[in-house]
Amino acid sequence: MIKSNLLKGLLCDLKTSCVKNICTSQHARKAVVLDGKKLAKQLQAECAREVASMTSDGKTAPHLVLVQVGQDPASTIYLRNKTRAANEVGVNSTTHRLAENVTLTELLHLLQSLNDDPAVNGVLVQLPLPPQLEEKVVCNAVHPSKDVDGFHATNIGRFCMDVPCLAPCTALAVGELLRRYDIATFGLNAVVCGRSKNVGLPIALLLHGDGQRQHGLDCTTTICHRYTPPAVLRQHLSNADIVVTAAGVPNLIRGEHLKPGCCVVDVAVNRIKNKDTGRVKLVGDCHFESCVEVAGHISPVPGGVGPLTVAMLMRNTILATKQQRQLT
Ligand SMILES: Nc1nc2c(c(=O)[nH]1)N[C@@H](CN(C=O)c1ccc(C(=O)N[C@@H](CCC(=O)O)C(=O)O)cc1)CN2
Numbered sequence: 001m002i003k004s005n006l007l008k009g010l011l012c013d014l015k016t017s018c019v020k021n022i023c024t025s026q027h028a029r030k031a032v033v034l035d036g037k038k039l040a041k042q043l044q045a046e047c048a049r050e051v052a053s054m055t056s057d058g059k060t061a062p063h064l065v066l067v068q069v070g071q072d073p074a075s076t077i078y079l080r081n082k083t084r085a086a087n088e089v090g091v092n093s094t095t096h097r098l099a100e101n102v103t104l105t106e107l108l109h110l111l112q113s114l115n116d117d118p119a120v121n122g123v124l125v126q127l128p129l130p131p132q133l134e135e136k137v138v139c140n141a142v143h144p145s146k147d148v149d150g151f152h153a154t155n156i157g158r159f160c161m162d163v164p165c166l167a168p169c170t171a172l173a174v175g176e177l178l179r180r181y182d183i184a185t186f187g188l189n190a191v192v193c194g195r196s197k198n199v200g201l202p203i204a205l206l207l208h209g210d211g212q213r214q215h216g217l218d219c220t221t222t223i224c225h226r227y228t229p230p231a232v233l234r235q236h237l238s239n240a241d242i243v244v245t246a247a248g249v250p251n252l253i254r255g256e257h258l259k260p261g262c263c264v265v266d267v268a269v270n271r272i273k274n275k276d277t278g279r280v281k282l283v284g285d286c287h288f289e290s291c292v293e294v295a296g297h298i299s300p301v302p303g304g305v306g307p308l309t310v311a312m313l314m315r316n317t318i319l320a321t322k323q324q325r326q327l328t
């Protein structure tokens, strides 16, 4: 009797320690951090080689035109980064700076002249725009063949139909991150948080798209947005193998919401100002410290998707140039 109780006790201890070990090993293994900065450097180097081979026979380098309206400080930084990236890969770039109060007619006139100029291969208007300029009208005024942002309705429509096009850079960046880190997507559950026309929607289209026809990732994809009740969002998250978030809501997603081992791609860039020091900190939508304990892979903010979007812009500029040269 004593012996059997002892044995039971030992067995029980053994069971507990086994269970503990399993849990400990699961919790101890932190997610692999997806290094967008490093990947962007690789992609930039690939673009540089591509431009070098395009120009080796005396052809001119691609020419990208950037348009800034007003003086939003973040836009100024992003445009500077785009100009630097263009220099690095050998793409020529020109920036047009327009006054904050420019009229729609004036901006459309500039875009028309850039569309008509055969020496210009890519055009983008930095967003956000001041209120007198409707984003949709401006984005649709760039000719689809020069629309390196992939924001024109024709390009979005083609992307939606799994037809070759200039696709939105953020969606391309997410796809590249998943592909280069060899993250499985086929037939898996994906959740996208945020439904903006330029970011959330194209990412959902990419995840949902047909991999046999284009670069679709063949996921079962759910889009959650501001009117998704929190309990419903959590239900979807708990079942998601891939989570991509672009909601602009710090701490929207915490580790306890995630399916263990899932892949989290945080696209949001939220600026949080410390009240005491006045310092600004960049964070995504995920509470990184808790998510990194549960996920299998996670992209950081900063240093995740952001730098990759700029590299994808260079790739789109090269693609647009090649397509234009085949046509002419
Ligand atoms: N015409 C466009 N306007 C805007 C786009 C766009 O793709 N086309 N996207 C954003 C801004 N953006 C590019 O323009 C952009 C945002 C963030 C980053 C980035 O590298 N972020 C860093 C953090 C740097 C910082 O914000 O200080 C990171 O995440 O590591 C690149 C490009 C809106 N407008």
Ligand SMILES: [Mg+2]
Binding pocket: 026, 027, 028, 029, 030, 031, 261, 292, 293, 294, 295, 296
């Ligand atoms: Mg883990």
